[in-house]
Amino acid sequence: MLPAVKQKKHLGAAAPSSDGLRIVHHVETKPSVPPNTLPHNDAAIPAWEAGGCLPGPLQHAAHPPCPATFHLESNGAQSESASEPWTHRPYCPDPEPDAEHKTTAYCVFTDATFRRGRGLSVIAPAPGPDTGTAATDSGLARAVGQALAAATASSARASASDYSEENGDTPAPYAVQPIPGKGLGLVATRRIRRGSVLMVDGAAVLAGAAFPGRVRRATGQELLAAAIDRLSSPEEVLGLARSRDYAGGAGADAVGRNVDVDVRVAEDVVKTNSFSVEVGGVAVMALFPRIARINHACNPSALTNFNESTLANTVTAFRDIDVGEEITISYSDFGLASTERKRILLQKWGFQCSCALCSADADTLAASDARRTEMRATGQRVLQRVEAGDFAAAVALNGALVAAVAEEKLVPHLGDHFDVMARLCLAAGDAEGAAKYARKAIAELKGFYQGAEAEGLAVRDLEALVTRLKRP
Numbered sequence: 001m002l003p004a005v006k007q008k009k010h011l012g013a014a015a016p017s018s019d020g021l022r023i024v025h026h027v028e029t030k031p032s033v034p035p036n037t038l039p040h041n042d043a044a045i046p047a048w049e050a051g052g053c054l055p056g057p058l059q060h061a062a063h064p065p066c067p068a069t070f071h072l073e074s075n076g077a078q079s080e081s082a083s084e085p086w087t088h089r090p091y092c093p094d095p096e097p098d099a100e101h102k103t104t105a106y107c108v109f110t111d112a113t114f115r116r117g118r119g120l121s122v123i124a125p126a127p128g129p130d131t132g133t134a135a136t137d138s139g140l141a142r143a144v145g146q147a148l149a150a151a152t153a154s155s156a157r158a159s160a161s162d163y164s165e166e167n168g169d170t171p172a173p174y175a176v177q178p179i180p181g182k183g184l185g186l187v188a189t190r191r192i193r194r195g196s197v198l199m200v201d202g203a204a205v206l207a208g209a210a211f212p213g214r215v216r217r218a219t220g221q222e223l224l225a226a227a228i229d230r231l232s233s234p235e236e237v238l239g240l241a242r243s244r245d246y247a248g249g250a251g252a253d254a255v256g257r258n259v260d261v262d263v264r265v266a267e268d269v270v271k272t273n274s275f276s277v278e279v280g281g282v283a284v285m286a287l288f289p290r291i292a293r294i295n296h297a298c299n300p301s302a303l304t305n306f307n308e309s310t311l312a313n314t315v316t317a318f319r320d321i322d323v324g325e326e327i328t329i330s331y332s333d334f335g336l337a338s339t340e341r342k343r344i345l346l347q348k349w350g351f352q353c354s355c356a357l358c359s360a361d362a363d364t365l366a367a368s369d370a371r372r373t374e375m376r377a378t379g380q381r382v383l384q385r386v387e388a389g390d391f392a393a394a395v396a397l398n399g400a401l402v403a404a405v406a407e408e409k410l411v412p413h414l415g416d417h418f419d420v421m422a423r424l425c426l427a428a429g430d431a432e433g434a435a436k437y438a439r440k441a442i443a444e445l446k447g448f449y450q451g452a453e454a455e456g457l458a459v460r461d462l463e464a465l466v467t468r469l470k471r472p
């Protein structure tokens with residue numbers, strides 16, 4: 001199963017979390033794998049149907065030229081439409097008439113201009129009456145198309161494909177390097193300050209999370225290969241980490257028409273490198289080629305925020321990162337104890353975690369586990385006290401929780417915890433405490449998630465609270 005999309009914006013509501021009790025202001029993404037309906041095996045893969053529209057350099061003379069901009073009408077005809085941003089004819093494999101419960105026809109939609117011309121492909125149900133109204137992702141192509149169109153109309157599109165090196169601004173503060181036991185990874189090449197944005201990466205492939213479960217595996221692989229094939233540099237994606245090697249390379253299993261994309265590789269790189277995000281309320285697997293090089297750590301140094309209006313994912317350092325230090329993010333729920341997170345990482349992402357915390361000596365790991373387990377239990381106890389209306393006790397318990405969060409260095413959550421603390425103090429009649437924690441929450445939240453809508457709203461809310469509390 002695809003892990004739950006972590007893109008919460010619960011403003012003003014406290015909720016239990018893996019590290020206790022907190023309000024979630026930010027939009028956090030994490031790598032995910034498609035459902036197990038796309039298992040790894042060596043089943044024979046049918047050749048592609050001819051008829052898709054390939055990027056220029058890969059086109060055969062016999063193929064029709066790619067129209068500039070058009071979409072599929074509900075009757076299946078193609079027509080020009082300035083409101084649709086797609087630069088290629090949607091690639092729609094033959095429907096699957098005998099696939100009993102798998103009724104949705106999926107297509108690949110591509111905008112080759114996104115990411116400064118490196119392109120974006122979207123796998124979504126074909127528009128039209130036979131697309132299965134039950135499909136949870138039926139509105140995906142439209143939602144992404146609208147985001148692209150809106151971004152075109154504003155300056156957001158430029159930032160969606162922003163990348164400091166490409167803009168000729170300051171060079172990126174990191175380099176991709178081999179990391180022992182983890183393949184490649186990102187290492188800081190200069191000191192990165194807490195709160196600074198170190199990368200903005202636009203999505204290269206977006207696919208409805210439901211899609212692998214609604215098509216046969218061979219069709220799913222074909223769609224993924226076509227999605228990657230239509231990017232201007234398929235190698236940028238095909239060169240990402242895989243779970244295994246494929247002897248013989250593209251040869252025997254390459255899709256038809258002499259296209260050098262091995263469908264098994266396409267499937268594997270998407271499985272190994274995708275994030276769970278939401279676009280227009282649809283759960284989506286998203287591949288960001290540069291962010292895909294960032295390894296997991298159970299006590300990471302950075303986090304990601306996905307912006308569905310720009311289809312870009314931003315990586316922010318949440319503590320100072322020294323030159324030579326690896327830049328890491330968390331693929332799993334933040335704050336889990338070691339046994340649980342190891343199980344999740346192995347089950348869902350297929351690797352044994354060798355991050356600094358998991359490789360620490362037994363005493364350090366045991367102390368961390370004890371703190372994390374206690375934090376969770378304390379969070380539950382705080383909620384019970386709140387439900388009982390005993391806010392003074394809730395404040396005392398939550399104070400212990402905040403101290404443990406700081407000690408465990410779960411820094412990105414501190415702002416949320418201070419926010420909860422301010423509200424609990426207020427409920428307990430402690431205006432001074434409420435103002436103190438509201439100010440602490442503002443300072444933390446301003447340090448992270450810069451520009452994130454949810455953070456801005458939370459800060460405004462807290463600032464209003466501080467102003468209100470100052471009045472006599």
Ligand SMILES: C[S@@+](CC[C@H](N)C(=O)[O-])C[C@H]1O[C@@H](n2cnc3c(N)ncnc32)[C@H](O)[C@@H]1O
Pocket residue numbers: 031181182183184185240241272273292293294295296297349350351352353354355
């Ligand atoms: C999204 S990729 C990260 C970049 C990858 N290392 C590369 O070479 O491109 C995920 C893969 O990196 C490796 N990896 C990431 N974090 C790891 C960790 N903490 N311990 C061990 N391997 C890790 C695993 O092989 C995993 O499947």
